[in-house]
Amino acid sequence: MDTLIIEGSSKTPKVVFDADKGDLLLEGRSIPENSLEFYIPLMEWLDDYSQEVNTDTIVHMKLEYFNTSSSKCILDFFRKLETISKRGNKISVKWYYEEDDEDMLEAGEDYEAIVGLPFVMVEQEEV
Template identity: 35%
Template sequence: MVAERLYLPAQSGSFPTPRVDFDGELGLMRLEGESHPEDAASFYAPLILWLDALVGNPPGSVVFELRLTFFSAATRPQLLALLRRLKKWASRGAQVRATWYIDPGDEDMIDVAGDLAMMSGLAIRVASTAVNHSAMLGAAL
């Protein structure tokens, strides 16, 4: 049986990791903080496996929030893997809404969000962390 909730507190120091809060029962998933773990693949593997285990019976509605202020190049493919799993959930009938909260003026992060939306096929709403406005990036579900 798959755990309904996956929670990992943020770790600080030389190789910080984001706070992870995935709640399968409620369909709420959040990544928050900085992500440049020493071994990104090892850190993200349990998250990807958790999503894979639920793909056969995903929640009917999923809200995925990214609140990453910084992430390493090694984190990028892991984020893509997560988004692709959520796209699988959407193709199996789940209503998936992904939102990436980005600091105003962080054009690089906006570009990355657009790239990941295009590569995953999952639409990502980009919202400002300071102002109440947003834009939609990527392919339609």
């Protein structure tokens, strides 16, 4: 299965989904004009990945900021991962936030409360 790589921009996050390693990375800002259009290829990749998961999966969420429409897509992304997890696959989420960014920490905690996936909150020093 091919690795999905999407270069980040000022409005969209960098995406590196490596099926062989079980590492999924979303990093940067998620404020696209059309969130659905951006996230559909990610969901389609997850559909394919779910058919051949062969390792533990770690999701690295390193978002600086996301808008409301992205938050719905991110929730759908986590729900799809939750479905994969319920089939017996080990999936965990590392939610990164800057040390003074209470809003991003709270967003991670909110997602953790909604979906049945284990989250680890990772505090980072501001760059």
